[in-house]
Amino acid sequence: MRTNARLRAAAMALAMIASAAATAGAQSDQANYDEAKVGNFPPLDPLTTADGKKVTTPETWGKVRWPELLRLFETEMYGRIPEAARSIRPTYQVRSEDSNALGGKAIRREVTIRFTSDPEGPRMDLLVYLPKRASAAAPAPAFVGLNFGGNQTVDPDPGIALGRTWTRPGKGLPRERHTAAEKSRGTAASRWAVERIIDRGYALATAHYEDIEPDFDGGYRYSVRALLDRDGKGRPAPDEWGAIGAWAWGLSRALDYLETVPEVDANKVAVMGHSRLGKTALWAGVIERRFALVISNNSGCGGAALSRRIFGETVGRMNRSFPHWLCANFQKYSDREADLPFDQNELIALIAPRPVLVCSADEDLWADPKGEFLGALGADPVYRLLGTDGLAVRQMPRTSRDGLVNSTIGYRIRPGKHDVTPDDWEAYLNFADRHFHHGSQ
Ligand code: GCU
Helix, strand or coil: CCCHHHHHHHHHHHHHHHHHHHHHHHHCCCCCCHHHHCCEEEEEEEECCCCCECCHHHHHHHHHHHHHHHHHHHHHHHHHHHHHHHHHCEEEEEEEEEEEHHHCCCCEEEEEECCCCCCCCCCEEEEEECCCCCCCCCCCCEEEEEEEHHHHHCCCCCCCCCCCECCCCCCCCCCEEEEHHHHCCCCCHHHHHHHHHCCCCCCEEEEHHHCCCCCCCCCHHHHHHHHHCCCCCCCCCCCCCCHHHHHHHHHHHHHHHHCCCEEEEEEEEEEEEEEEEHHHHHHHHHHHCCCCEEEEECCCCCCCCHHHHCCCCCCCHHHHHHHCCCCHHHHHCCCCCHCCCCCHHHHHCCCCCCCEEEEEEECCHCHHHHHHHHHHHHHHHHHCCCCCCCCCCCCCCCCCCCCCCCCCCCEECCCCCCCCCCCHHHHHHHHHHHHHHCCCC
16 A cells, blocks of 8 residues: 555655656747846847957948858858759740739730740749739839739739648548649738839739748658759758748749849849748848848748847747758757857848838737847848948837838738738838839838
């Protein structure tokens, strides 16, 4: 009896320890939303080199610090695009053209960009809208952005081909490629303001991001990244591109196509993205200098938000949930943000002196609006060194529906949740008008 009692007591003690450990584990994985607990890290100065020298001229920025930071972001975070990617020679095929789209205001064109001769291999279906009034003599500036659910979600027009999606045919089964459902038509229309973009004299090009790489751990094998896996290792090297790198590469391919369209002013192409695609837009803006303007919407962790602030999503949370987004080297910074040799303000600084707009939403705490603002502010010294007006405010502006700090680094925080709204598009258009010297601005 006494032995049994002791065993029971020991079993109970073990159970209590296990449950305490589980609770601690769950708690340590709970997001912090308390400003008092974000950690006290001084912001990193983009104008101090790795060996502690102060950068004081645009020349030193361009020759020393810019390449140094770029290399760090490439090898430690987003992954570098392998040289062999240059061997991919995309071909274009116009699938459809409607010269009377949007009630006659626009030309709508669908172009398949093929990355390989294999009909089953990755390809990107680009949906392009051109304002009818644009011409080779008066070409339109353009927005390029990836969409989440397929081109048919962007506008209810039944003429848009249904895209492909990646879902599981049943519980526990692997994901498969399907044609998107009819009922998905127009479901993301509120995020794309297509008619407004055309009315303001801009072109738009968009593609489904999963055309380039399906967004799940293992999607690699259906992606452009796998096209380069010639040694059959089944994964890129630890410093080579993750899915975000692949999506950013796809944005450059959309830009290549726009360069062939006489009605588009390829010197005035803005890249825009929301959330994980906002992270992608920032990275695309860094590695693709042909993008003249960059917009990140609610991009949060891995985007505009400072990683060193422990608020909302953290590097560890992101790495665990989405191990395929960034390069394998980035995994070592999970829950070790202080070890990062850079922070996201320095990513934004790499876009300088080109205009960049960071947009937050006040209910989108997971993306850490304050961290996004500080990311924008922390890029300011570089923008000023390069002769621009940087970010025109020092304090986070008040939340407002139509607010916009419209300096070369732009910032906006609107009321509401994680989303892209028609008001956001007004802000993007106002920002682009100013910096492209377009429209009435
Ligand atoms: C998740 C993820 C974010 C990402 C977002 C999105 O919330 O944690 O990092 O930005 O999805 O892409 O919608």
